[in-house]
Amino acid sequence: MKKLIHPGFFREIFRQLRGKGLVATFILAGLNLVFFSIYLTRDPVKASIGHFDARLMVAPMLIMLYVFVPVMVFGAYRWLNKRVESDFYHAIPLTRTQIYATTSAAIFLWLSIALGSYAVVHAILRTAFGLPINWLLFLCVFVNMLIAMIEIVAAFSIGLSLCGRGFTAFFQSIAVLFLPRVILTVFWILTEVDSGFTLPFSMILPFFNPEYNIAATPIHSLIYGINYANPLAMLYSLVMSTGLLLLGGVAFRKRKSELAEIPYASKVLQAATRVMFGMPQLLSVTVILNVWLRYGWDEDFMPREILIPLVMTSILFSFIFYCLYELISSRKMKKVVKAMPGYVLCLALSAFFIFVPFWVGKARTLTPISAEKIKSFRISNESTILIPSNISGSETWSDYVLYHHTFSDTKANALIANQSKEDCKNQQKGDEVNITGMERIIVNDGGLFRKMVNLPADYSYSLINFKEAFLKICKNDPAFTEKVAAYPKGQITYYAQGLSLSEAREVGRLFREDYEKLTDEQRMSLIGSYGTVIDVVQSKSPIALSIGLYGSYGTENYTATYRINELTPNAAKAMLGYLNARNAETVKKELKTLVEWMEHPKNDPAFDRFNVGTRYVDQWNLWNYEDQKKFATPKEAHPDEYMLLKALSEAPMTDDPSHCVTFSIVSYEMSSLTSVKTQIAAAGFAVDDTLLAYIELWIASEDSTEEFPFEVLDL
Amino acid sequence: MITASFVTKRFDDTVALQKLNCTIPEGCVYGLVGSNGSGKSTLLRLISGIYRPEEGKITIDDQEVFDNPAVKNRIVFVPDELYFLPHANLRRMEQLYASVYEHFSLERFETLLKEFSLNPDKPLNTFSKGMRRQAATILALSCCADYILFDETFDGLDPVMRNLVKNLLYNEVMERKATAVVTSHSLRELEDTCDQLALLHKGGIIFESDVDHLKTSLFKVQIAFSDDYGRERFDGVEMLSYEKQGSVATMIVRGDRGETEAKLKALAPVLFEVLPLSLEEVFVYEMGQRGYEFSEVLKQEVK
Structure with missing residues (x-):
């Protein structure tokens, strides 16, 4: 069997991509410097400590993913859209599989060079500034990026294989990459937005979890952030990316050479892309009608005399965009007219978004969990903050311990069961729940999937009482207390207001020595800083000093603040x-x-x-x-x-x-x-x-x- | 041997080739002639494995061409519209060709470069149309392929270069027993180049023949007798056309030239002259025999 990757052809494609590859590499390196400067100047204390900020590290790579990867794929396959060039490449004695595999390999090598050089420069910069690195998280981010890269390359390869013009190829690639994810995300949001006690789809199948599709995640991350250290998400994305890459290969093999300069081959994908163009204009109306269905009509929020023109205008705009795409891509009015009846798909999808998430949400929120079935539970870190803490670094060591501890307490189980009943009742009544600051309890009832009980931040419905009781039980768990009181693990650096970095480190070292000698109760009294701590015993010490630390443990970053007083004399x-x-x-x-x-x-x-x-x-x-x-x-x-x-x-x-x-x-x-x-x-x-x-x-x-x-x- | 069996190729609603059959033997220069849109280029793209037929099949020595590198290695195709790699010169093209074509000969490449006097380090996009075609010819011939497909072979070449290319093609056929398939919308262009000719019209081959046979089997005779005579005097002679002006008759005759001459001389004419026909004239008469109007089949030719 001939080699899958042909060396000579690889050399040529690699050479053709040299300009783009070098530009990508240099721009990424430049962005590296820019973002690193922002990192250093935005929070000099954190920067001097070397706290890992994945957002600043990832931003340039996202630019690479969504700009350079498509440019690179289009550059490598541009011949597919020109008849003369297409003939040339199809005439040479290589199999289509070889051409696809070799081209993909050349693209990946350039992208890997750009990404790798970015990583190296980043590591050099951190080393030069004496900033420690959480290598595991660093690796996770790069693995994520590589997987996302494969996925985007695959999506654009599919788009290019199914089209003979750049315009349609681009948008059909976008449709392959994002359309299923957008549909799922909208569905997910509309289904889960007010679910109190739920068995979320995201817990049932990774496919429903927007976080699990790394390449498409940024859409989701606009709302919920990205967790770069989720092995299941990586595995899922890798499998999907590989699948898409293979699908791209099949599409490339099946592609007719004569498709060059012809807008599209796949009528199904063209229809889906048209729908993609027509949907956004309907989305606001869809959400309004969904909310209407859910909570009843609110004349103050949206008077009817505004709603009807809004709906009509949205449909009109949606229809115009729908037709416009067909007109630009096919350049034939006849095809636009032929595509017009397909617009009903946009309306059908909108109707689906209005009704189905409501019904599904209603159906699945009406099953409370009983206390007897709860074997254990843990607190989720998914929903308490908008951006996951392992990126923002806002998670404290106590939070880290809390989120990684499995509780088992019959009283707490009873509280959870009661809360779930309460949530179901509220759901039935259609009460809106404020999700901001929502706590999530992940319940293990022995089933295949974990269930979630949401504790809304809304302090109505006596939730405050529940929360206090619940948290008290959690805090009294000796195993939990012991873990919280233990000195934080992992890579740790110190800071203190008014001290230099080296002074802070010295104070931190002495603090640790003092801390190790204390009892758990004494240690708990030191957690937190003066004036900001609400969950530890109020100290009477007049020494209002504290030492802060930034740490990385596993793939997560955390912060911690400890009081310095007579308990830590040195x-x-x-x-x-x-x-x-x-x-x-x-x-x-x-x-x-x-x-x-x-x-x-x-x-x-x-x-x-x-x-x-x-x-x-x-x-x-x-x-x-x-x-x-x-x-x-x-x-x-x-x-x-x-x-x-x-x-x-x-x-x-x-x-x-x-x-x-x-x-x-x-x-x-x-x-x-x-x-x-x-x-x-x-x-x-x-x-x-x-x-x-x-x-x-x-x-x-x-x-x-x-x-x-x-x-x-x-x- | 290239065999096309009931090959049909469609582009949307347009049928480019309809159940086409043809056999191109080894070791010859095979000419495909036809007007624009007759299907010449499509047939070459099918033979070179660029297109896949919707129906029927194209084989080379009983092996299908499409997506078959083993067979495609034996074919090189020079299209009517040439393409070279972006910003490439002949050296870079040579590197790609040498890496993908198993039989590519660097020695031959260098020899041809000298023959055509082209600078291999000069970017190809600075070349004139004729020089680009020369460059494509150099690359194609350096592949040492068994089957060389030229679409509109001599387009853009000056007479000197045309002769050079023709000679090189002959050499390929004679020395390496290669097969050259060349297309043109101009019959005159192929007249002195091809061993075999096929005429494509509306996606099918309507006429195919050996060129030598064509030229020798059809000839023009001018004849006159001292007495009055009619067409019936020439019974036994296969005539494709017959015209009489005064006492002189002009006829296009098909058959063995010696036999026909002997037969006509035996009638004791006062004037007897046998004139050779151009290939175009042969085609006009042969098409007429088959019910086609030659000017319709080769529109470009009559312009």
Whole structure:
């Protein structure tokens, strides 16, 4: 048997694609630099830590997928659309399979060079800037891109094999690539948009999960983001891409040579493409009518006198686009007239979208799950955020542990079962559920597929009670607590406000040593930062310091913030030392300026503001218009605050965490018309026990409405 | 041997070839003549394996051509509209041809380059029409294929180059026993080139014959007698046409020339002259015999 890939022919096609391949390679490398610069400047702290941002890494590759891949395939097969060229290539003594395989191989090699060089440049840039890489995720992204590349090459090969003109070939390729996915996505969205307790189609068959078709995913990702580390999605896409590539081969083999310069061979695909052109104009109306069917008519939202012209206009536009495609592709009015009856397919598809998702959604949401059947459950990370956390990096270590822990609790099972009944009732009534911030519980009832119970973010219907009870059960699971309290795993880097990278790393190292010595309960008290933590015991420590870390574990990125206080004395001491060395003079100067200002205020209070502990002290608060009417200075208006600030400004600096209060100054500086830069400095002040006690009291009262009891302060 | 059996080829509603049968023997120059749209190019594209027939089959030595590299390796096709790789020169074309055609001869390529005096490093898109055809001829002949298919072979070549190409074709046929199939809408073009000729009309071969036989079997006779005479005097002589002006009769006769001459001389004419016919004249008479109007079949020719 002759070689499938003919070396001589491969050399020639590879040479023909050289220009395009080199342009793709250089543009990708250029984009690499651009996006890397954005990455470095957008969030310098994250960038200096080397946190992996897949979005910035993937964006240029998506450009490659949707621009360079089609250009490359069209470049390689352009001869199919010219009779003279088609004759030349079909006359040479190679089988069609050889021509297809060899051409595909040349395309893949160029694309791989472009993609590979992008990866290499990216890796070099990261290494040059000392930024660590999550190699597993890095690999996953590239495997995803390679699979998507195969799929797009295959789709365009099919389109080109079935058409003899570039215009029709392009749009029929688009139809092959996206039309099934768009139909599925619209169907999926309309079916699942308000499902409370469901067995989603996406869980039944990968085909229904838009995330699983990597090449077409960006459509879906506009709404839901992309998970680049989903092995099932990769496998599914690979199988589908390979299938499409083989289908492309069959289409190429069957293609008549004389098709060159003839718009299309496949009447079915041409009809589908026409429908693709006619559908978008109907989509808005389809969605409106679907919502109407689902929730009843809302005259305020859409008055009938607007709806009817809207429907008519949409149909008219849709029909025009439908016919226009046929006219441009076939260039024959006769064919347009012949295609006109086929427009009914657009209307039929719209009707399908209006009714079928509604019926399907209604039918499948009415089956609640019973508590006895629930064997275990876990919390899904799919729906709580719009962009998956492994890309945005917003997932915390606690979230990571939560999403990867399987719970088994009879009380929780009962709650889930009740919630599912509640959801079914709400579904029957047609109540709308707000999906933003929705939590999903994946339930294992022993069946082949996992079921999902959605906990809408809407706090009506007593959901808040359910959530609290449910989360309490989860948090009391000892196995879960143990995992959360354990120090985060994987590749970890540290950052802290006011510290350099190397200082943060040193503090992080000491923190870890301190942390390992603590009990689980103590560790749990350190999770989170001051002022932002709602799910851990409120600390009474006046040391408002924290260390942040970015980590990569498996293919996921996470963040974590830990408090630094007397429980972690070595880390606290080191951090205070660094802060004092850098900021002591500045802080004192700022405090003295504030004290002086309180003695001799300016007429118009500026918008500067100061932090004391974790609390803001705005100049306005010390010297508002009412104060100005009654008192000569802010010092007279607020004597207690004046005394506290004066005492602090004269206090010595210390790195002793047990006799210390941290003090932060936040100032704002206009750096441009559109952005405001924040500069944060912090330092530790030595305070005596009396002052410390009152500051502790003040900090502890931060969430209350009570004023700080300055009257008891005797300085 | 190339065999086309009941070959039908359609393009949408247009029938390009309708149940065409023909056999092209090895070691000859086979000419296909016909007006535009008669199906010449389609037949060549079918023979070269570019097209697949809707019905019937095309075989070379009993093997189907379409998608069969083993057979296609023995065929080289030079189309009427030439195509070269983008931005290519003859060297690059040679590299592709050498890699795909098993019998491509680099030695022959170099020899032909010298004969045609073409610069192999010059981009082909800077070549004139005639030079491009020369380049295509060089590449085709370097493939050392058993079957060389030329569509509108001499289009764009000056007389010197035409002769050179013709000679090269003869050499291919004589020395390598190759078979050349050449097409033209001009009968004169093929007259002194082909061993066999076939006339295509409306997707079918309406006439096929050996050129030498055609030329020798049909001839013009001018004859006169001292007495009055009629057509019946020539009974026993196969006449395709007969005209008499005064005492001189002019007739187109088919048959063995020696026998016919002897037969007519025996009638003791006062004037007797045998004139050779051009191939075109032969075709006019043969077509007439078959009920075709020659000017209809070869429209280009009469213009």
